[in-house]
Amino acid sequence: MPSDIRVKICGLTDPADIPAAIVAGASYLGFNFFPKSPRYLDLEAAAFMATSVPVGVGKVGLTVDADDATLDLLTTSVPLDFLQLHGKESPARVSEVKARYGLPVIKVVGISGPEDVTQIDFYGKVADQILVDAKPPKGADRPGGNAVAFDWKLIAGRRWPVPWMLAGGLNPDNVAEAIRLTGARQVDVASGVESAPGVKDADLMRAFIENARA
Numbered sequence: 001m002p003s004d005i006r007v008k009i010c011g012l013t014d015p016a017d018i019p020a021a022i023v024a025g026a027s028y029l030g031f032n033f034f035p036k037s038p039r040y041l042d043l044e045a046a047a048f049m050a051t052s053v054p055v056g057v058g059k060v061g062l063t064v065d066a067d068d069a070t071l072d073l074l075t076t077s078v079p080l081d082f083l084q085l086h087g088k089e090s091p092a093r094v095s096e097v098k099a100r101y102g103l104p105v106i107k108v109v110g111i112s113g114p115e116d117v118t119q120i121d122f123y124g125k126v127a128d129q130i131l132v133d134a135k136p137p138k139g140a141d142r143p144g145g146n147a148v149a150f151d152w153k154l155i156a157g158r159r160w161p162v163p164w165m166l167a168g169g170l171n172p173d174n175v176a177e178a179i180r181l182t183g184a185r186q187v188d189v190a191s192g193v194e195s196a197p198g199v200k201d202a203d204l205m206r207a208f209i210e211n212a213r214a
Helices: 017-024 044-048 068-077 089-101 113-122 175-182 204-214
Strands: 006-010 028-030 058-063 082-084 107-110 130-133 165-168 186-189 194-196
Touching: 006 017, 006 058, 006 204, 017 204, 028 044, 044 068, 058 068, 068 089, 082 089, 089 107, 089 113, 107 113, 113 130, 130 186, 165 175, 175 186, 175 204
Parallel strands: 006 028, 006 186, 028 058, 058 082, 082 107, 107 130, 130 165, 165 186
Antiparallel strands: none
């Protein structure tokens, strides 16, 4: 009987990534619209790739502190199922985005110590899902995709009122342990299934999902 673990493969950059991720068993596919990321996609490429995603697999648009004009253009250009807010958006901004675009919102909360965990409670009242990620290292020029993990024991056994995903430094070798320690039912990976920054590897995607569900 298959496991109910749901996997999000984030930062797809090549049209060939789509069928590879689908065959591997991904539940969500993430498209990155943050220009400083090696996984950045322009709207035309993202729209082309998104149209090949089958119904039932969630198409997630990752943005960082995007204004309304940017989100207006994104949501009218690319057929998305979720918006992922990966910046310093306040709970009020999360509510605004939900109301304006009518799409479920995934809010990323960065964790480095126990004081950060309380933020999940605040955002859990307004977001549809929470993505619990590692805070970026000092000096990093992007808020995620840095192949950094946090201390998973900080959230071990915790439950929140909305579904949540675990992210941050996950790869095929550690994902099973991360799930065991945290109780996560959803996991998110970007750099951990790449052969080079922004280049997804079909074998690594398959191994990650198999190990997550083992």
